[in-house]
Amino acid sequence: xxxxxxxQKIADGEIPSKIIYRDELCFAIYDINPQAPKHILLVPxxxxxxxxxxxxxEDAEILAHMMITVPKIARQEGLTDGFRVVIxxxxxAGETVPHMHIHILGGRPMHWPPG
Ligand code: 5GP
Numbered sequence: 001x002x003x004x005x006x007x008q009k010i011a012d013g014e015i016p017s018k019i020i021y022r023d024e025l026c027f028a029i030y031d032i033n034p035q036a037p038k039h040i041l042l043v044p045x046x047x048x049x050x051x052x053x054x055x056x057x058e059d060a061e062i063l064a065h066m067m068i069t070v071p072k073i074a075r076q077e078g079l080t081d082g083f084r085v086v087i088x089x090x091x092x093a094g095e096t097v098p099h100m101h102i103h104i105l106g107g108r109p110m111h112w113p114p115g
Contacts, residue, residue: 021042027045039104042101049100073104
């Protein structure tokens with residue numbers, strides 16, 4: 001059996017982190033190193049390594065569900081003015097945890113292009 005990912009350990013309570021949202025497919029936590037006043041990570045319970053390794057049709061329901069859940073969490077967190085959604089896929093994009101997750105950032109103006 002593959003070793004648990006960091007986020008699986010958090011989901012299982014083996015690494016402490018406040019779970020701010022949880023359902024049957026995904027959960028959300030605050031990022032430990034926030035890049036905005038609100039920086040949330042939405043993580044699938046299934047340890048899909050990265051977006052480019054998600055497969056159809058198996059993972060389609062999970063990914064669609066997560067996208068629909070993003071605005072729900074943004075509302076819950078008071079991000080009424082807007083928010084940014086980021087997925088870092090691969091080292092060159094800044095991926096550091098190989099368990100796919102969606103960053104939800106808000107609470108300050110965002111710039112474009114991103115760094
Ligand atoms: P990535 O760089 O893979 O797109 O995103 C991984 C994110 O996980 C980073 O923003 C990093 O700050 C966050 N992170 C790393 N370790 C922990 C942890 O133990 N707890 C929490 N809450 N976030 C973490």
